[in-house]
Amino acid sequence: MTRFVLGRVAQMAVTLLGASVVVFTVLRLMPGDPALVYAGPFAGSDVVEAVRDRMGLHDPLPVQYLLWLKAFVTGDLGVSSISGLPVSQLVGSALAQTALLTLTTSLLAIGVGVPLGLLAALRKGTWADRLVAGFNTVALGVPNFWLGLILVIVFAINFSILPAGGSAKLTEDPLGALTSLVLPTIALGLAPAAMLARLTRGAVIEVMHEDFMTMAAAKGMSIGFVIRRSLLRHVFLNLLPVLAILVGSLLTGAAIIESVFTLPGAGRLIIESTRQRDYAVLQTLLVIFVAVFLLVTFVADILYSVLDPRVRGHLMREGGVR
Amino acid sequence: MTTEMTEPVTATPNAAAESTRSALLSVRDLQVDLVRGESRTRLVDGVSLDLAAGETLCLVGESGSGKTLTAMSVMQLLPGGVEVTGGSVELGGRDLLRATTKELRAVRGNAIGLVSQDPMTALDPLVPVGVQVGDAIRAHDRRISKAAIRARVTELLSAVGIPNPAANARRHPHEFSGGMRQRVGIAIAMANRPRLIIADEPTTALDVTVQAQILDLLDTARRESGAAVLLITHDLGVVAERADRVLVMYAGKVVEQADVLDLFDRPAHAYTEALLRCSPGATSGAGEPIPGTSARAGALPTGCAFHPRCRIGADRPRCQQETPALLTLGTRHDSACHYPAEVTR
Amino acid sequence: MSVITAPRLLSRMRRREHRRVALVTGLVLVLGLCAAGLLAPLLAPHSPVAQYPGEELRGYGGRFLLGTDDLGRDTLSRTLYACRAALLVGLLGVGIGATVGSLIGLVIGYVGGRLDSFVMRLTDIGIGFPVVIVGIVVVAIGGPGPQAVIIAIALYYLPAFVRILRGSALQLRARPFVEAAASMGVKDRVIVLRHVLPNALPLFVLQVGLALPDAVLLDAGLSFIGLGAPPPSPTLGDMLSQARSYLDVPRLAIVPGLALCLLVIGLNLLADGVRDVLDPRESSERAR
Numbered sequence: 001m002t003r004f005v006l007g008r009v010a011q012m013a014v015t016l017l018g019a020s021v022v023v024f025t026v027l028r029l030m031p032g033d034p035a036l037v038y039a040g041p042f043a044g045s046d047v048v049e050a051v052r053d054r055m056g057l058h059d060p061l062p063v064q065y066l067l068w069l070k071a072f073v074t075g076d077l078g079v080s081s082i083s084g085l086p087v088s089q090l091v092g093s094a095l096a097q098t099a100l101l102t103l104t105t106s107l108l109a110i111g112v113g114v115p116l117g118l119l120a121a122l123r124k125g126t127w128a129d130r131l132v133a134g135f136n137t138v139a140l141g142v143p144n145f146w147l148g149l150i151l152v153i154v155f156a157i158n159f160s161i162l163p164a165g166g167s168a169k170l171t172e173d174p175l176g177a178l179t180s181l182v183l184p185t186i187a188l189g190l191a192p193a194a195m196l197a198r199l200t201r202g203a204v205i206e207v208m209h210e211d212f213m214t215m216a217a218a219k220g221m222s223i224g225f226v227i228r229r230s231l232l233r234h235v236f237l238n239l240l241p242v243l244a245i246l247v248g249s250l251l252t253g254a255a256i257i258e259s260v261f262t263l264p265g266a267g268r269l270i271i272e273s274t275r276q277r278d279y280a281v282l283q284t285l286l287v288i289f290v291a292v293f294l295l296v297t298f299v300a301d302i303l304y305s306v307l308d309p310r311v312r313g314h315l316m317r318e319g320g321v322r
Numbered sequence: 323m324t325t326e327m328t329e330p331v332t333a334t335p336n337a338a339a340e341s342t343r344s345a346l347l348s349v350r351d352l353q354v355d356l357v358r359g360e361s362r363t364r365l366v367d368g369v370s371l372d373l374a375a376g377e378t379l380c381l382v383g384e385s386g387s388g389k390t391l392t393a394m395s396v397m398q399l400l401p402g403g404v405e406v407t408g409g410s411v412e413l414g415g416r417d418l419l420r421a422t423t424k425e426l427r428a429v430r431g432n433a434i435g436l437v438s439q440d441p442m443t444a445l446d447p448l449v450p451v452g453v454q455v456g457d458a459i460r461a462h463d464r465r466i467s468k469a470a471i472r473a474r475v476t477e478l479l480s481a482v483g484i485p486n487p488a489a490n491a492r493r494h495p496h497e498f499s500g501g502m503r504q505r506v507g508i509a510i511a512m513a514n515r516p517r518l519i520i521a522d523e524p525t526t527a528l529d530v531t532v533q534a535q536i537l538d539l540l541d542t543a544r545r546e547s548g549a550a551v552l553l554i555t556h557d558l559g560v561v562a563e564r565a566d567r568v569l570v571m572y573a574g575k576v577v578e579q580a581d582v583l584d585l586f587d588r589p590a591h592a593y594t595e596a597l598l599r600c601s602p603g604a605t606s607g608a609g610e611p612i613p614g615t616s617a618r619a620g621a622l623p624t625g626c627a628f629h630p631r632c633r634i635g636a637d638r639p640r641c642q643q644e645t646p647a648l649l650t651l652g653t654r655h656d657s658a659c660h661y662p663a664e665v666t667r
Numbered sequence: 668m669s670v671i672t673a674p675r676l677l678s679r680m681r682r683r684e685h686r687r688v689a690l691v692t693g694l695v696l697v698l699g700l701c702a703a704g705l706l707a708p709l710l711a712p713h714s715p716v717a718q719y720p721g722e723e724l725r726g727y728g729g730r731f732l733l734g735t736d737d738l739g740r741d742t743l744s745r746t747l748y749a750c751r752a753a754l755l756v757g758l759l760g761v762g763i764g765a766t767v768g769s770l771i772g773l774v775i776g777y778v779g780g781r782l783d784s785f786v787m788r789l790t791d792i793g794i795g796f797p798v799v800i801v802g803i804v805v806v807a808i809g810g811p812g813p814q815a816v817i818i819a820i821a822l823y824y825l826p827a828f829v830r831i832l833r834g835s836a837l838q839l840r841a842r843p844f845v846e847a848a849a850s851m852g853v854k855d856r857v858i859v860l861r862h863v864l865p866n867a868l869p870l871f872v873l874q875v876g877l878a879l880p881d882a883v884l885l886d887a888g889l890s891f892i893g894l895g896a897p898p899p900s901p902t903l904g905d906m907l908s909q910a911r912s913y914l915d916v917p918r919l920a921i922v923p924g925l926a927l928c929l930l931v932i933g934l935n936l937l938a939d940g941v942r943d944v945l946d947p948r949e950s951s952e953r954a955r
Contacts, residue, residue: 015788029808141932143884145891146907146924153917211443217399218438219458219510220431229457230446237448255800256888260911271892274803289800297791309494310447 008301012294019290020072024065027283055081068283078280082273087280090269095288098258098265101188102250104181108189109196109246114235116193117200122223124205132197139194144253148187148260155183165261184261188253192246196239203238207231237307240300247296251289345372346414346550347396347518353408354391354400354574356619363620365404366391367574373567375517378544378551380561380582382597383571384616389554390439392571393520396552397430413518432462435511435549437521437540441503441528445495451506452491455479458513478509482539501532505539512543519544520552525560537564558601562586567654570594573617573627576648580655590657592632595665626660634664690943693936700930704751712741715748715901734918736909742919745901746926752902753930756813757882760820765875767821768828773867775829776836777859786829793826802885806894813902816889820882831874835867876941880934887927903927 035052043051056064071078077087120132156164163180207213207230216226255267262268266285273281305311354366366388373379381389395406398418411418413433418426430436438444445454455478456471472491479487482505495503504524511519521540525533537560544551553564561568561582568585570578570593578591589595596612614631617623623630625642635641640660648658659665718740734742775783802819809815839845839862848858890904903923910919 015791026804026808137932137935138928141880141928141935143887143907143924143927143931145888145904146920146927149907149910149914149920150917150924153914153920157914211438211440212446214399215436215438215444215510216446216457218397218430218434218436219461219513220427220429221457221461222427225457225461229449229453233448234446252800252888256892259892270800270803274807286800308448310496 004305005302008298012298015294016287016291019294020069020287021065023283023286023290024068025061027279027286028061028064072284072287077284080273080278080281082276082278082281087284090281091266091284091288094264094266094269094285097263098251098254098267100177101181101184101254101258101263101265102247104185105189105192105250105254106247108185109192112189113193113196114200116197117202118204118227118235120197121201121204121208129201132201136194136198139190142190144187144191145256145260147190148184148257151183151187152260165263180261180263184257184263187260188250188257191253192250195246199239199242200235203235204231206238207234210234233307237304240304240307243296243300248293251292344374345412346375347371347373347552348412349392349396349409350412351409352392352395352406352411354388354395354404355407356404358403362407365574365619366395368409369571369574369576370409371569371576371579373518373550373552375550376544376548377566378541378553378564379567379569380565381552381554381569381571382556382558382561384556386616386619387571388574388619389571390522393522393552393554396518396520397434397436398426399430399436428462431458431510431516432514433516434518434520435513435516437504437507437511437519437524439523439526441500441507442495444507445503447495450492450494451498451503452476452479455491455506455509455513458510462514474513475509478513479506481512482506482509482543483535484509499532500528501536504528504532504536508536508539508543512547515547516549518550518552520554522554523556524553525555525557533560540564558597570597573622574619575627575658576656577628577659578655578657579648584652584655588655589665590651590655590662591659592634592661592665593628593659596631596633626658634659634661690936690940693933693938693940696929696933697937700750700926700933701754703747704754712744715740715745734922736906736913736919742906742922745906746903746923749901749903749906749923750926750930752813752900753883753886753927756816756886757820757879760817760886761824761875761878761882763817764821764824765828765871765878768825769832769867769871771825772829772832772834773836773859773863776833777840777855777863779837783833787833790826790829793822802889802894811894815894816886819889819894820885823885824878824882827878828871828874831870832867835870836863839863839866873938873942876934876938880931880938883927883931883934 035048035055035057052058056067059067075088077091079086080090083090116132116135120129123129152164155162162182163176164183165180212230213226216230221229251267254265255270257263258265258268259271266289269281270285270289272278273285349369349371352366352369353364356363356365369388369392371379371392381392383389391400391404394400396411396413396418398406400406406419409419413429418429421429445451452472452475455475459471459474460466472488475491476487479491484490484502484505490498495506498506504527507524511521519540524540525536528536540551540553541564543549553560555561565582568578568580568582569576570585570591572593578585578589578594580588580590585594586598589598596610599610600612612631617627617630623642625640625644626632626635626646629635629638629641632641638660644660646658646660648656650656651662736742736745771786775786801822802816805819805822806815809818836859845858845862848862849855853861887902887904887907890902891908892904893908903926906923907920907927910916910923913919
């Protein structure tokens with residue numbers, strides 16, 4: 001088991017390293033000279049040259065990459081070439097914001113999607129099933145940013161009961177921070193909720209066909225008992241592989257939703273730093289996005305092998321990879 | 323522990339029952355259909371059977387003959403789209419077809435224990451076997467303590483011959499061999515001391531060497547608990563050794579029923595004869611296969627459904643046109659063959 | 668479980684009816700919007716880019732059926748042209764990503780070995796990777812525009828199609844008829860093209876169908892944050908982005924938004940219908 005985990009960690013590290021090379025190279029392919037941007041339009045060529053020198057842009061690409069990697073690993077993320085603020089500070093607060101939004105959205109998606117999917121599967125073919133199917137079709141068809149706009153128009157402008165966005169910090173104004181998350185969470189979470197409802201319904205129906213479910217009924221177990229004992233475990237295992245994809249789509253959505261609701265999150269920061277050719281910020285953010293994504297996949301993998309005794313037993317005996 | 327459920331069996335006078343003994347399970351004219359939209363296919367057609375406490379009744383037939391559906395109709399655990407559309411199923415005088423879901427749940431796993439066909443798939447791979455046995459108890463006794471469940475589970479597992487039961491209860495199904503899993507399956511079926519055990523081909527998925535052990539275990543369980551056993555099999559060797567009575571099914575109908583010795587000595591249906599001939603282990607059968615393929619539900623031949631494959635009736639107009647009725651030939655021996663006298667051993 | 672009742676029969680019939688209704692609705696919506704998009708030059712009462720001074724922010728009705736925007740451009744005409752652009756970009760993006768991805772998947776699935784595991788590692792990173800980032804990088808390199816969005820969408824779907832078709836190729840490789848062809852000395856290339864590819868085709872069509880509605884959404888999302896076609900030419904995302912500055916005029920957000928919703932819902936229903944046709948077993952169980 002330990003060997004399996006260590007193996008996966010090593011694999012993840014290699015993948016991350018590869019991804020950082022890709023990110024680094026791609027960013028250098030971007031048109032536009034960061035030294036020029038940093039120095040400003042009125043700087044003379046000698047000043048630009050000096051900036052370029054200071055930013056290390058004269059070194060060959062591999063050297064630049066290794067220098068960046070060394071700094072990154074030692075925790076030195078550099079400063080933003082636009083605002084002059086330390087990248088760690090900029091990225092840190094933006095990530096916190098996005099993490100919070102992703103968390104509330106995941107809670108909404110799971111809290112709504114899983115029960116709906118369960119209901120639809122258990123009442124398969126009834127009006128409840130059809131109602132859920134209808135909800136799914138609509139929810140998956142409504143773009144989150146448009147829903148965001150409509151929610152703002154209705155709740156923030158027409159009724160003025162919820163803020164249209166905001167930058168309240170959780171630590172300073174928890175209530176304000178949370179209420180400003182209500183509309184973005186709904187806008188962002190509706191489609192994932194519908195996706196989860198569909199997936200859950202499919203997984204439940206699949207598990208219901210298993211022999212051991214018939215056996216559970218033959219034992220006289222009530223439906224609630226069976227759901228708690230068997231069904232949810234199997235459904236969760238079935239859904240685990242989708243988790244990473246779901247988080248990925250949430251991050252994508254967050255970037256757009258953050259700009260609708262003017263939330264100071266990582267998605268917006270990515271878009272802004274791209275416009276401004278802010279290499280230091282962009283590079284860090286992209287690598288962190290990849291890392292988060294790999295981490296989610298990794299956690300899903302580990303969870304899978306911990307929760308399924310067959311895989312777990314296999315790993316304990318073989319000490320190898322699945 | 324579940325005494326409130328095991329009320330004494332009250333024998334009910336049943337006009338149709340020819341048996342003089344009191345029947346624990348009495349199925350009358352059971353009809354099971356596959357319903358798809360407006361089309362219906364009859365899968366089980368007019369099956370009646372009686373089973374007394376302590377007795378073993380074997381349901382015999384090829385796959386697709388409706389024997390499993392008949393047995394599962396008793397528990398009302400039928401696959402999607404398959405429905406009981408007629409008849410009655412009485413357990414201890416109570417019609418299970420009219421029972422509410424809640425009442426049914428109280429019967430399943432309590433008065434009726436099920437041993438399934440494939441112990442590989444009938445146990446949840448994610449749940450330790452001890453918990454799965456314990457669930458059968460907890461399902462019928464909400465207030466029982468965890469310690470009491472654990473004690474009873476250990477007792478049950480040791481009764482079915484699982485070594486070191488307390489430790490093995492914590493293991494998962496994949497850590498057991500097929501035979502051991504089926505022992506766990508029997509422990510689950512016996513958990514609440516059922517009055518009826520339904521065993522659906524309990525040994526087909528197992529190694530030959532373990533089959534006898536599992537059947538012995540079932541026999542022991544039956545003798546010690548006084549339960550009735552409804553044993554579904556296609557193995558006439560098993561029938562000869564274990565059954566008191568035999569019910570032979572073909573294409574959803576009962577074609578012959580008799581006491582076991584009677585059936586083997588004096589088969590009275592051409593299909594039974596063919597089965598005896600093709601089963602090498604059973605008696606003196608020579609292992610001759612039955613010609614042709616089993617009749618398919620929804621595309622049954624006219625007359626006697628078996629006639630196209632029959633040694634006697636293939637060319638006889640009566641067999642081709644007239645559906646034979648299940649008629650009594652002698653004591654507790656019925657046959658649905660037009661020419662029972664021509665059937666030989 | 669007991670005797671079948673009339674209401675139950677009725678509900679069965681209605682359920683089937685319901686599925687067909689979904690397919691037909693999807694077809695009507697998609698075909699309708701496709702036709703509207705294709706025929707935009709004929710249907711649109713005005714030019715999508717023409718600005719009518721003095722007619723800014725008109726309401727419904729009158730000369731401008733669905734009103735005008737802040738620059739006095741006809742909303743209806745812009746929406747029609749934008750639908751056309753959305754379908755085109757979505758189709759091209761998915762089409763390119765699916766074709767390239769499928770070919771890679773077929774090859775690595777058939778060849779197997781090191782190449783296979785290496786490419787699969789890459790798709791591990793690629794699958795579900797936030798598409799906005801892909802889009803941003805593409806735009807950063809090539810500048811904003813429909814091509815950037817198409818490439819971003821193609822890159823987004825590429826790894827998924829690699830995986831799906833690889834799985835299918837793996838399965839097919841083990842099938843008797845492929846093994847037989849290989850044992851008779853048929854060239855690999857021929858086997859892939861003649862046997863593996865046609866058998867994987869239904870799956871391909873199905874997956875394209877499922878990807879299309881998402882692709883249209885992605886296109887709108889990317890144009891919404893300013894990565895799509897540059898201003899005067901209309902896109903749904905861009906129109907919605909514009910509407911953000913005039914939240915007190917909800918009409919500007921509602922018209923293109925509803926068109927986008929109908930388009931996506933129609934494509935979704937159509938995909939479900941396609942799945943019904945291609946895989947009837949699956950559809951009754953998992954399709955909703």
